[in-house]
Amino acid sequence: MPKDRVEKRAALKAFDLKKNMMLLALVVAMVAFEILIRVNHKGAFFTPANVTNLILQNGYVVILAVGMLLCILTGGNIDLAVGSVLCMISAIAGVLIVNMGVNIYLAIIICLLIGTAAGAIQGYFIAYVRIPAFIVTLAGMLTFRGIGYIILKGFTISPFPKSFTRIFNGFLPSMPAQVPLRTTTPGTFDGDPDKLAENLKYFLSENDLTAKQAADMSTSELRDMLEAHNSALLKEQILITMIVAVVLVALFVILNSVSRIRRAKKGMPLEPGYSFGIKLAVVVAVVLFGFWLFGQNKGIPVILITLGIIVFVYHYFTSKTVPGRHLYAMGGNEKATVFSGINTNRLMFFAYTNMGFLTAVAALVCIARFNSAAPSAGDGYELDAIGSCFIGGASAYGGVGTVSGTVIGAIFMGVLNNGMSILGIDQNWQRAVKGVVLLLAVLVDVATQKQRGGGRRIFGGMFKGKDKDGEAAESGAEPAPEGAE
Amino acid sequence: MEKYLLEMRSITKRFPGVKALDNVNLQVERGEIHALVGENGAGKSTLMNVLSGIYPYGTYEGDIILEGEVVQFGGIKESEKRGIVIIHQELALIPQLTIGENIFLGNERGKAAAIDWDETYARADELLATVGLSESSRININDISVGKQQLVEIAKALSKNVSLLILDEPTASLNDDDSNKLLNLLLQLKEGGLTSILISHKLSEVERVADHLTVLRDGSTIETLNREEINEQRIIRSMVGRELTDRFPARVPHIGDVTLEVKDWTSYHPKFDRKLVDGASFNVRKGEVVGISGLMGAGRSELAMSIFGRLYGRNISGSLLLNGEEVTLKNVPAAIKSKLAYVTEDRKTSGLVLSNPIRVNITLADLARVSKRGFIDAEEELTLSEEYSAMLNVKASDVEQKVENLSGGNQQKVLLAKWLFTEPEILILDEPTRGIDVGAKYEIYLFINELVAQGKSVIMISSEMPELLGMCDRIYVMNEGRIVAEFMKGEATQERIMESILRTKREVADA
Numbered sequence: 003m004p005k006d007r008v009e010k011r012a013a014l015k016a017f018d019l020k021k022n023m024m025l026l027a028l029v030v031a032m033v034a035f036e037i038l039i040r041v042n043h044k045g046a047f048f049t050p051a052n053v054t055n056l057i058l059q060n061g062y063v064v065i066l067a068v069g070m071l072l073c074i075l076t077g078g079n080i081d082l083a084v085g086s087v088l089c090m091i092s093a094i095a096g097v098l099i100v101n102m103g104v105n106i107y108l109a110i111i112i113c114l115l116i117g118t119a120a121g122a123i124q125g126y127f128i129a130y131v132r133i134p135a136f137i138v139t140l141a142g143m144l145t146f147r148g149i150g151y152i153i154l155k156g157f158t159i160s161p162f163p164k165s166f167t168r169i170f171n172g173f174l175p176s177m178p179a180q181v182p183l184r185t186t187t188p189g190t191f192d193g194d195p196d197k198l199a200e201n202l203k204y205f206l207s208e209n210d211l212t213a214k215q216a217a218d219m220s221t222s223e224l225r226d227m228l229e230a231h232n233s234a235l236l237k238e239q240i241l242i243t244m245i246v247a248v249v250l251v252a253l254f255v256i257l258n259s260v261s262r263i264r265r266a267k268k269g270m271p272l273e274p275g276y277s278f279g280i281k282l283a284v285v286v287a288v289v290l291f292g293f294w295l296f297g298q299n300k301g302i303p304v305i306l307i308t309l310g311i312i313v314f315v316y317h318y319f320t321s322k323t324v325p326g327r328h329l330y331a332m333g334g335n336e337k338a339t340v341f342s343g344i345n346t347n348r349l350m351f352f353a354y355t356n357m358g359f360l361t362a363v364a365a366l367v368c369i370a371r372f373n374s375a376a377p378s379a380g381d382g383y384e385l386d387a388i389g390s391c392f393i394g395g396a397s398a399y400g401g402v403g404t405v406s407g408t409v410i411g412a413i414f415m416g417v418l419n420n421g422m423s424i425l426g427i428d429q430n431w432q433r434a435v436k437g438v439v440l441l442l443a444v445l446v447d448v449a450t451q452k453q454r455g456g457g458r459r460i461f462g463g464m465f466k467g468k469d470k471d472g473e474a475a476e477s478g479a480e481p482a483p484e485g486a487e
Numbered sequence: 488m489e490k491y492l493l494e495m496r497s498i499t500k501r502f503p504g505v506k507a508l509d510n511v512n513l514q515v516e517r518g519e520i521h522a523l524v525g526e527n528g529a530g531k532s533t534l535m536n537v538l539s540g541i542y543p544y545g546t547y548e549g550d551i552i553l554e555g556e557v558v559q560f561g562g563i564k565e566s567e568k569r570g571i572v573i574i575h576q577e578l579a580l581i582p583q584l585t586i587g588e589n590i591f592l593g594n595e596r597g598k599a600a601a602i603d604w605d606e607t608y609a610r611a612d613e614l615l616a617t618v619g620l621s622e623s624s625r626i627n628i629n630d631i632s633v634g635k636q637q638l639v640e641i642a643k644a645l646s647k648n649v650s651l652l653i654l655d656e657p658t659a660s661l662n663d664d665d666s667n668k669l670l671n672l673l674l675q676l677k678e679g680g681l682t683s684i685l686i687s688h689k690l691s692e693v694e695r696v697a698d699h700l701t702v703l704r705d706g707s708t709i710e711t712l713n714r715e716e717i718n719e720q721r722i723i724r725s726m727v728g729r730e731l732t733d734r735f736p737a738r739v740p741h742i743g744d745v746t747l748e749v750k751d752w753t754s755y756h757p758k759f760d761r762k763l764v765d766g767a768s769f770n771v772r773k774g775e776v777v778g779i780s781g782l783m784g785a786g787r788s789e790l791a792m793s794i795f796g797r798l799y800g801r802n803i804s805g806s807l808l809l810n811g812e813e814v815t816l817k818n819v820p821a822a823i824k825s826k827l828a829y830v831t832e833d834r835k836t837s838g839l840v841l842s843n844p845i846r847v848n849i850t851l852a853d854l855a856r857v858s859k860r861g862f863i864d865a866e867e868e869l870t871l872s873e874e875y876s877a878m879l880n881v882k883a884s885d886v887e888q889k890v891e892n893l894s895g896g897n898q899q900k901v902l903l904a905k906w907l908f909t910e911p912e913i914l915i916l917d918e919p920t921r922g923i924d925v926g927a928k929y930e931i932y933l934f935i936n937e938l939v940a941q942g943k944s945v946i947m948i949s950s951e952m953p954e955l956l957g958m959c960d961r962i963y964v965m966n967e968g969r970i971v972a973e974f975m976k977g978e979a980t981q982e983r984i985m986e987s988i989l990r991t992k993r994e995v996a997d998a
Contacts, residue, residue: 011873011885268866271887324854324861331851334840341798341829341837342852342905343819401842 014273023446024394024407028414035421044424050299052420053292058171058371060416061305062088062364066383067390067412068316068405069360072353074391075320075333077400079128079135079350081357083142084387087120088380089150091365096159096375099166106166114362120146121358122351129350143384151377160374170308170370173301175242205231236298243297244290251286258282305367312363317405325349333401389436390415393443411443489555492517492682493538493651498549500533500542507533508547509706515651515684515699520677522697522717523686526726526952530706531686535653539573540566553651570650574640576659580628587611587624590643614642618672634665641672652676652683658692659784670696688782690719690989702726719989727952727981735957736929738936742960743773745811746944747827747913752805754793763789763800765968771913771944776935778959779948780984786968787948788832791915795829796822809913823852828911830902832918832948834895838902841891845883845901846872848890853909875904880930896927903934914938915946920954932958952981966991 036047046052066084073079091113098109120142127138206213209227219227258278266272296302320326331339332346339346364383369375394411396403415436422432493515500508508530515521525531537547540560551558553569560566563573580589587608596610597603611624618638622631628639637657644652654673658666666689673683674696687693693700700717702709702725709725748770754763763786771777779787792799794807796819806813809825816822822829831837839848849872850857857868872886879900883893890901899919906914916935920928935945935958949955955962962979964972964987972987 011869265866270866270869322863322865324858324863327847327851327854327863331840331843331847334842335836337837338831338840339851341819341831343796343823344851401840 011269011271014271024410024414024443028410028417031414031417031421035417035424039421039424042425044426047421047424048295050295050297052424053295054299054303056413056416056420057303057306057309059420060412061303061309061371062367062383063386063390063416064309064409064412065312065360065364065367066387067394067408068312069357070384070387071391071394071396071403071405071408072316072320072329073135073357074388074396074398075329075400075403076346076350076353077333077336078398079353079400080139080384080388081124081135081142081354082139082384083120083124083146084357084361084384085380085382086143086146086150087117087358087361088365088368088383089377090120090146090153091117091362092369092375092379093150093153093159093377095366095369096162097153099162100159100375106163106169109166110169110366113366114359117362117365118355118359121355121361124358125351125354128354129347135354150379154375154377156377158374158376162369162373167370167373168304170305170367172304174246174304174307175239175301239301240294240297243293243301246302247290247293251289254285254289255282305371308363308367312360313405313409320405325352329353330401333397333399335401386412386415389440393440395443398444414439490516491552492554494550494552495534495538496550496552498534498537498547498551500530500537500547507706508537511549511703511706511708513701513708514711515682518677518680518682519698520673520696521682521684522693522700523684523703524688524690524693524700524722524726525703526950529703529726531703532655533706534703535573535655535684535686538566539563539571539653567647570648571653572644572647572649572651573653574637574644574655574657576656578633578636578640580636580639582627582629584628585625586615586622586628586631586639589628589639590614590624590646592643594647610646611642614646615639617645618642619668632665634661634668637661637665637669638672641669641676645676650682652681653686654683655686656688657685658687658689666692690722693717693722694719723982723985723989727985734929734953736933736936738939740939740960741774741942743942745770745772746809747771747946748808748811749794750806750808752790752793752807753803754789754800755802757799757801762968764793767805767965767968767970769963769970769973771946773944774939774942775961776939776945776947776959778955778962779946779965780952780955780962781950781965782988783950785965785988787965788917789968790965791829791917791946791948794822795819795827795915798829823909823911826910826912827915828906828909828913829915830906830917830919832921834898834902839890839898839905842889844887844889845876845881845893846886848901849875849886849904849908852905856908856910871908875908876901878907879904879934894923894927896923896930899923899927899931903931911943913944913946915948917948918950919947920949920951928954952984955979956981964988 032047039045039047066088070081070084073081094116095109095113098104098112099106104112124138124142127133128135205228208231211219262272262278272278293302296306320329328339328344328346328349331342331344332349336346365380368379372379390412391403391408392398392411393414394403394407394409396408418436418439419432422435427435491514493513495511495513498508498511498513499506511530511534513521513523513534523531523534533542536542538551540562543561544559551560553571558566558569560569581592584592587604590611591607595602596607608624615622615624618641620631620635620638620642622635628636631639641652657669661669670692673685677683685693685697694717697717698714700712700722702712702722704726712721712725750768752764752767755761756763765786767786767790769777769779779790781787789800793803794816796816797803798819807816808814814825816825816827835841840851846869850868854863857864857871869886876883876886881893881897881900881904883897890898893901903916903919919935920931923931935947939945947955947959956979959979960976962974962976962984963970964974964984966988969991971991972984974983
């Protein structure tokens with residue numbers, strides 16, 4: 003490789019806040035909520051319980067938004083049926099697991115297959131029959147919701163067995179529960195009674211006490227011992243959580259550094275060292291802080307692991323693989339993509355089939371969290387997913403958008419919901435605020451599109467070749483290419 | 488009363504970096520049919536756009552004098568108010584509406600809040616009768632033939648109290664029967680006192696109906712002929728009469744065996760039952776540049792696209808031989824695999840993903856070359872895209888620059904780089920120098936020479952005859968989907984090419 007060409011390579015831009023407006027907005031929103039909530043004496047935003055909640059509440063949005071991003075990338079197409087498919091899958095899972103007692107893993111596989119099939123049906127009509135996505139998924143929205151109601155006969159199915167909910171809504175490490183010091187009503191305990199009994203037994207044996215001895219002890223003596231026991235458990239939980247966090251962070255730093263060194267050796271462009279360093283430091287700090295909070299609550303939510311895997315896989319898919327690249331090209335200029343020998347129908351079909359699969363995953367997450375399958379499940383979820391993509395910088399015309407941006411968009415929506423709820427803001431106001439935020443985010447997108455001259459020109463076709471950009475040289479002055487007729 | 492209904496004096500229209508019209512004069516007498524002819528890109532449409540206000544007053548130099556008074560049109564509405572109506576080459580009818588609705592679109596009968604449909608259709612029926620149509624104006628516009636739609640366009644113009652009717656290639660997509668009807672109608676309207684300007688490539692038609700004829704070439708008026716002076720030979724000489732200078736780099740051809748041979752190739756329009764390519768046969772050899780000449784709509788791009796993995800067209804038949812072996816290329820990937828490349832004529836709509844960087848565009852058609860098991864090797868992609876970008880001399884800061892920010896010439900080079908990246912042996916270049924400046928054109932010519940020197944075969948489709956004459960070893964002439972003539976480098980001239988096109992047009996007309 004000629005040396006001059008390597009020298010010509012411009013270094014990558016340092017992390018530019020202007021290009022990451024939403025990340026900035028997210029940080030500002032979180033800090034603002036922290037202040038507002040404290041000022042109003044409603045607790046705090048960054049508490050172990052609340053941050054854990056934030057993850058639990060918004061896991062499904064992230065999963066749906068990632069799927070929606072692929073649909074949007076193909077050319078601004080959306081899937082309105084997401085909430086309804088989610089409802090149908092919940093209903094099927096409810097019948098299989100609760101009513102019929104089918105093996106949980108078998109039920110999960112069946113649900114994932116049915117979700118994928120629902121996506122494939124819609125994808126077939128959109129990609130091969132070429133019916134506009136809006137219409138197909140509007141029909142899907144009605145149909146799948148209807149099927150959900152039919153399966154549930156209008157009732158809610160609950161509760162789901164622990165063995166199921168733990169898979170999607172549990173925590174790691176699965177520590178013995180702490181013995182509650184106070185009970186809501188005399189003679190009962192919060193939480194899982196089996197686990198508490200087991201835990202109490204453990205507590206007694208740890209302290210070489212028999213049940214009788216314990217009964218003979220004074221209340222205050224017993225409480226001190228219980229407190230000591232609880233705090234030991236908590237410490238252990240924090241320790242394990244932080245060990246996991248440190249391992250993850252170390253892996254992250256090592257992988258990034260190795261990749262940077264490898265790129266440097268090959269003469270690939272690099273971002274400036276300070277920017278790289280700051281980026282790593284921020285990620286490390288955020289992860290450590292987050293896990294510290296999780297440790298103080300119940301541990302690492304399982305959903306976080308699921309999300310991590312999904313986000314990593316789709317980030318990799320969109321940025322590093324051939325079909326991922328084709329998706330972006332298709333959204334950027336479908337005709338040029340077809341002329342390049344790429345099967346855009348197949349890409350479209352894949353995007354919607356994949357949306358069906360991820361909807362099924364989200365459905366399992368949702369029923370585990372709510373511990374029920376209800377006819378109203380998933381109502382309006384499609385709008386959360388679509389909103390997350392656009393807030394996260396996806397273009398409404400397709401071809402632009404990233405998985406990381408979408409995740410930020412989804413978290414932003416979640417933070418708005420969560421913060422406003424703690425502040426006790428009325429549900430209706432919350433909706434209005436979210437609507438305005440969505441509009442503002444897309445407004446930014448349209449404004450930047452205009453700056454680049456990439457906006458839609460309504461009369462572009464009429465006076466082709468006579469644009470202001472100097473394309474009107476000799477033959478350009480009389481356009482109408484042969485293929486046009 | 489003034490002798491001239493319309494005079495355009497010293498009209499100059501500049502686009503950034505190019506003069507599309509240079510000191511053009513046009514004088515149209517009251518009540519005549521004035522023909523306007525010239526090669527593609529001579530400036531006919533630009534002149535008409537100046538006249539109708541599409542390019543508003545202030546964006547051009549010179550004066551437009553209508554009925555003895557200088558007019559300054561700010562837009563098409565204002566020119567229409569003065570009775571100037573253009574019928575564009577592509578019809579401006581809304582397919583979902585009825586004939587009557589189309590005729591009065593934007594000019595509705597009755598009140599704004601209450602359209603008078605009875606009057607609309609009554610008046611529309613009258614207008615249809617005027618243009619010789621017996622259809623009811625209540626039927627859908629899509630239910631009548633293209634020829635009749637063209638007549639509806641004229642009826643629509645008449646509804647606006649037209650005093651000067653401009654027709655831009657009105658017969659381009661009509662068969663001879665319909666063309667005749669339209670021309671007769673024009674003559675009949677002339678009897679009624681209507682003045683019209685007719686832009687046409689079909690010189691026999693012009694010869695039949697025009698009272699005067701103005702020839703444009705390279706954005707300048709060449710001459711205006713009287714009725715008596717109008718004959719095809721004279722027009723052709725006037726249209727093409729420029730000298731070839733050394734705009735084309737010299738090359739010593741080393742021509743080898745036939746690499747691509749197409750026999751009896753036929754392709755139909757994807758929607759209509761119309762042949763786009765009709766029994767075309769041609770071949771190209773190793774190290775040879777073969778040109779395909781023809782007018783717009785002759786079927787050249789359609790031929791190329793139907794060969795390139797059936798990208799466009801329907802019911803494609805004929806045989807295709809690559810290096811003597813018959814092959815079927817059932818889709819574009821198959822064509823790419825067989826080392827064919829089709830470089831589209833329209834880089835913006837079908838060639839490049841403008842919002843993406845140079846790197847992504849160059850590798851798009853053959854990502855497999857820089858990936859392993861579906862995963863893109865970022866380093867390999869960067870290195871190779873830089874290599875191709877440098878090979879084509881693309882002027883950009885680096886390959887991460889977005890293509891939409893490049894000049895037309897550099898975009899065209901990226902498009903070429905994209906197809907060279909697929910390592911083709913046979914390249915079909917469709918209008919490879921359209922809309923780019925002279926310097927970039929020369930670079931592309933040099934590059935074409937280099938390709939054939941490497942033993943590749945190049946098929947070059949171009950509407951610029953001098954370019955074909957300057958670059959090609961052999962030139963085929965296409966007309967109405969058929970290959971009508973073949974010239975070797977020495978024997979081809981613009982006159983002979985034009986003549987062979989016109990000859991076949993007449994044969995079709997006579998038959």
